[in-house]
Amino acid sequence: xxxxxxxxxxxxxxxxxxxxxxxxxxxxxxxxxxxxxxxxxxxxxxxxxxxxxxxxxxxxxxx
Numbered sequence: 001x002x003x004x005x006x007x008x009x010x011x012x013x014x015x016x017x018x019x020x021x022x023x024x025x026x027x028x029x030x031x032x033x034x035x036x037x038x039x040x041x042x043x044x045x046x047x048x049x050x051x052x053x054x055x056x057x058x059x060x061x062x063x
């Protein structure tokens with residue numbers, strides 16, 4: 001997860017709007033992204049230059 005979050009930070013630093021990445025009900029809200037068979041949920045706070053990882057769900061075969 002640290003590597004994937006780092007990649008989101010790298011994208012944001014190049015000017016890409018990451019608030020539309022992943023799946024979510026509306027832009028800038030809680031986003032879900034697939035990651036290695038599992039998911040992680042995150043929020044983007046562009047004014048504070050933060051990406052907040054809210055929840056990590058591992059692949060079901062790892063549970």
